[in-house]
Amino acid sequence: MSRTLVLVRHGQSEWNLKNLFTGWKDPGLTDKGVEEAKDAGRRLKAGGFSFDIAFTSELSRAQRTLTLMLEELGQTGLETIRDVALNERDYGDLSGLNKDDAREKWGEEQVHVWRRSYDTPPPGGESLKDTGARVWPYYIHDILPKVLAGGTVLVAAHGNSLRALVMALDGLTGEEIVGQEIATGVPIVYRLNADSTVAEKQVLEG
C-alpha cells in the first residue's frame, strides 16, 4: 500500500522572473523553470517513485512542469487529469502588475496581506480561503480516493493552490499559513494513513 501523494509547484515562470502577479494568467516556463521541473523529475526518479496517476491545473506552466517531470521519470503516457480547481489563486485586479510597483502604491504591509494572509482577498481576486474552498473539495472527491486505493499520485500545481492543500494536510491555522512558502520544483511527499491522516511528510530538496 503506497498511499503516497507528491505535490510539486511548477518551475519558474516568465512572470515569476519579471516579478509580476500571475494568478490565472498563463505565461510559460523560463529556461530555469524547465531545469527546475526536470530536476524535480530526476529527484523523484532517484527516490524510486513511479506514479499511478497525475493531476494538474488548466494552466500551461503546471502542465509543462508535469510533462517534463514525467519525461525524466520515463512515464510520459501516464494518465493525467487537468482541472481548473487546481489553478493558481485568482489575483484579480493585481494580475499583470509588478509586485514592487504594487508595494509602492499600496504599501508593503497591504501587499503582504493580499499575498500571504488566509482570508483577505486581493481586489477582485481570491483569498487563500477562497482558493481552498475549491482545492480542498477537489482533493477529497478526486485525488484522495486514488491515494487511499493504494496509489502513488503526482500533483503539479501552483504556489497558492498548493499552500491551500498543505494548510489542510498539515492542520495549519490561518496564522500559521502566513509563513508557509512553497518552492518551485521541490517535491513535497506525503504518506497517508488508511484514515487519510498524514503518516509522514518529506520535502525532497536538492
Ligand SMILES: O=C(O)[C@H](O)COP(=O)(O)O
Ligand atoms: O500568481 C503568482 O503571482 C505567483 O505564482 C504566486 O504569487 P505569490 O508569491 O504572490 O503568492
